[in-house]
Amino acid sequence: MLLPHTLSLEENVLTARRTTALVITAALTLPLTTAAHPADHLDAGLPLEARVHALLGRMTLDEKIGQMTxxxxxxxxxxxxxxxxxxxxxCMKPVLVDAKVGSILSGGGDFPAPDPSPKAWAEMTNAIQKYALDNNRLRIPVLYGADGVHGHSNVVTATMFPHQIGLGATWNPKLIEQAGAATGQAMRATGVFWNFAPVSDIARDTRWGRYYETYSEDPHLAGTLAAAAVRGMQTDDGRTARLAATAKHFAGYSEPKGGHDRAPAFLPVRTLQDQVLPPFTAQFRAGVKTVMINSGSVNGVPVHASKYMLTEQLRNRLGFTGVAITDWQDIRSLVTKHKAAADYPAAIAMAVNAGVDMAMEPSAAGEFTAGLRQVVRDGRVSERRVDEAVRRILRLKFELGLFERPYVDPAVANERVNGVGLDLARKAATESMVLLRNEKSTLPLAKGGKIVVTGDTADDVRRQLGGWTVDWQGVPEQGPVPEAVTVLEGIRAAAPGGTVAHAPGQAEAVAQAKDAKAVVVVLGEKPGAEGPADTEEPALTAAQQGLVDAVRATGKPVVVVLLTGRPQVLGSVAGADALLAGWLPGTEGGTAVADVLFGTANPGGKLPVSWPKRVGDQPMSYDQLPGTNGGESSKYDPAFAFGHGLSYTSFAVGAPSVPATVRADAKLKIGFTVRNTGSRAGTAVVPVYVHQPVAPLQVPDKRLVGWARVELAAGAQQAVEVEFSVEQLALTSGDVDGAGRREVPRTGYEVVVEDERAPFAVR
Incomplete structure (x- = not known):
């Protein structure tokens, strides 16, 4: 079971923030019936906490419960x-007047009908807001949320960025912050001020259906990029109310047994604190305003019912002060799936007492509000706990500026969404491309001569965009389809007219290849999300391998482009002349692929995950702990390692220099040079690792602590400096129970950059 532990260096970093929150809480323990002017909470000139206190003091129990729904x-x-x-x-009266619901969401596919335009979105959210305000004696605005996981992805005319796994391959926090800002702008323009993104989970098992929603298998890379996304999404452009991002899914959601979505996870405390939670900590430091809770269980306890997870870890240790919301109907799942509660009121009491602030109860608001009212009145949940949750929700609404700016302008919604960010989407897709293999410099292709394009994803927008696009499982077969450049279209636009032949089937591809200069095979997977996207076979199908084998047999150079949301075991495709991982590249994916294939862009992406050789290599990550059987089976043995990625140029990295000693509470600066030794300009991504030769606990052979991302002209050299907090080397001490402090061992270490090492000691 999970056990409590003492405070650590990492926890002390957030002490000031927690202390501030405690001071505020103490100041607000005055009786809530304290006299207040009826309009105090509407006075924007008052301090935020005074407004929260004034409003909370005027609310009835039913009004408070509505805000939690x-x-x-x-x-x-x-x-x-x-x-x-x-x-x-x-329809609105039972929800907004009778149940007094304070938040609305659009799930996948919940767009305005029959007109799904941004203007119609803005008109819909405005109408809901107006009805709520006109029928609310305290004029508390509703907060509208949606899953904008790769752009404002519920809106068919919005620009779709690469999914997170592709953005992870860029290793570019600045770019991800820009993509987050573009997403936030589009969502705010339509009146959606709460984005249920980014995903903070780490990728460990390619069988899992949400693998593509993660940034990386590495906690530091995932956390750094997620924090950048949060900063971008929560950017305030002054034109509307602000937007709240969401760190999800707290915590351990991406570690399900067997790779099945929402299956139980079994996590030692040491794994939880040293690997699973650090990406969340990074986002808390970036100011993320909300968290969404893991739908599954950890060590046999449903997370929605775990006070250890939602109060001791989330609040007390990590210092999070924002709103914690359930995922889809997850309090009800305590009854129907986890069997942890006998009935819905019991489940509500269990979840609220554990630390849930708001219930995503998609279809039965009245049942939730009645159930929470019942357990408050019979003493199973204190009204003080309700006040704590509602105070967080009201604070969020005040922070976002919803009381002052509850509406948006429908007249400008289309121009702020449609086609906005296409250049950025192209840049993001291009930087996400990872060149896995390039035998005999097959790439880049020359533009003269015939090129055959084939494969199941060469001209398929639905596969290219993946899940969470317009609808939950991806673009529906019936209904509007987003505009996007497919790989076939991108190649045709980049190559001279008449030189590109599309061969949809294998026989035609073989026939067309006979007089071709090269064959480009574009392979993908069926779009999906969550459980429906789970797979026991994360591998290219027999038909896909057969197509590649057939065109390779013609003797022509074969380039395979993989548009998938996870590494696929390659089988015979591993022998193709060139392999390019394009992930789920979004609206401009076809243009980006063509840019790389023809050398307009030099690929600079690096794998943010390990690429398995075999289906049985699950779960897999580069930082796995060493085995002791002495055989090959316990070693890290991927097809392509974490951080792998080729270029059309070459780079030389100099030996790192570091101070001889550093304090555990300090930062360490690492210096080295990067030189472009090739004939093309290119981008070098240089990971920096730390190796701990001797440790009281098992530790990975190396741990990522930072990286340099350097753009260099041919022949150019640059001195770079990477700085990291020594705190990143902290380990949870103690025996098997992991009950000790989380602290940095005072011992010797080595910085590892490429094949070079430099020793240092922590004192």
Missing amino acids: QIRVGKLRGDCDAVPGPLRED
Whole structure:
């Protein structure tokens, strides 16, 4: 079971922030019936906490419970359930007036009907907001949320960026911050001020259906990039209320047994604290305003019912002060799936007491509000705990500026969403490309001569965009399809007219290859999300391998482009002349692929994950602990290692220089040079690792602590400096139970850059 532990160096970093929160809480323990002017909370000139206190003091229990409830927009329109249509007063009244619900969400596919334009989105959210405010004696605005996981991805005309796994391959926090800002701008323009992104989980098992939603298998890389996304999404451009990002899914969600979504996870405390939680800590430092809770269980305890996870870890140790929301119907799941509670009121009490602030109860708001009212009145949940949750929710709404700017301008929504960010999407997709293999310099291709393009994803927008695009499982077969440049279209635009032949089938591809200069085979996987995207065979299919084998047999150079959300075991495809991982590259994916294939762009992406050789290599990560059987089976043996990625040029990295000693509470600066030794300009991504030769616990052979990303002209050299906090080397001490402090061992270490090492000691 999970056990408590003492404070560590990492925890002390957040002490000041926690102390501030405690001071605020102490100041607000005055009786909530303290006299206040009726409009105090609407006075923007008052301090934020005074406004929160004034408003909370005027609220009834039912009004407070309503603020803790979120329901999907489908309950407000159409048939008041599943059939879309215009908003209806008889649908809105039970939710916004009777249940006093304070938050609305669009799940995948919950877009305005029949018009899905950004303007229609803005009109819909405005109408909901107006109805709520007009029928709310305290004029508390609703907060509208959606999953903008790779752009404003519910909006068919929005620009879709690469999914997180592709952005992870860029190793470029600045770019990811820009993509986050573009996403936030599009969402705010439509009245959506809460984004259920980014995913903070680490990628360890390619069988898992949400693998593509993660940035990396490495905690530091994942946390750094997620923090950048948060900063971008929460950028305030002054034109609307602000947007809240969400760190999800707290915590351990990406470690399900067997790779099945929402399956139980079994995590030693040491693994939880040293690998799973650091990406969340990075986002808390970046100011993320909300967290979404892991739908599964950890060590046999449903996380929605775990006070250890939601209070001791999230609040007390990590210092998070924002709003904690459930995932889809997860309090009800304590009854229906986990069997942890006998009935819904018991589940509500369990979750709220554990630390849940808001319930995503998509279809039955009245049942949740009635259940919470019941358990408060019978003493199973204290009203003080309700006040704590509601105070966080109200604070969030005040921080976002919703009381002052609850509406958006529909007249400008289309121009702030449609086609906005295409250049950035192209740049992001291009930087995400990882050149895995390039025998005999097959790439870049010359533009003269015939090129055959084949494969199941060469001209398929749905596969290229992946899940969470327009709908939950991806672009539906029936309905609007986003505009996007497919790989076939990108190659045709880049190559001279008449030189590109599309061969949809294997026989045609073989026939066309006979007089071709090269064959480009584009392979992908069926789009999906969550459980439906789980797979026991994360591998290229027999048909896909057969196609590549057939065109290779013609003797022509074969380039395989992989548009997948996870590394696929390659089988015979591993022998192709060139392999390019393009991930799920988004709207401009085809243009980006063509840019790399023809050398307009030099690939600079690096794998943010390990690429397995065999289906049985699960879970896999470069930082796995060493085995002791003496055989090959216990070694790290991927097809392509974490950090792998080729270029059309070459680089030389100099030996690192570091101080001889450093304090455990300090930062360490590492200097080295990077030189472009080739004939093309290119981008070098140089990971910096630390090796600990001797440790009281098992540690990975090396741990990523930072990296340099350097753009260099041919022949150019640059001195670079990478700085990292020594705190990153902290380990959870103690025996098997991991009950000790999390602290940095005072011992000797080595910085590892490429094949060079430099020793230092922590004192």
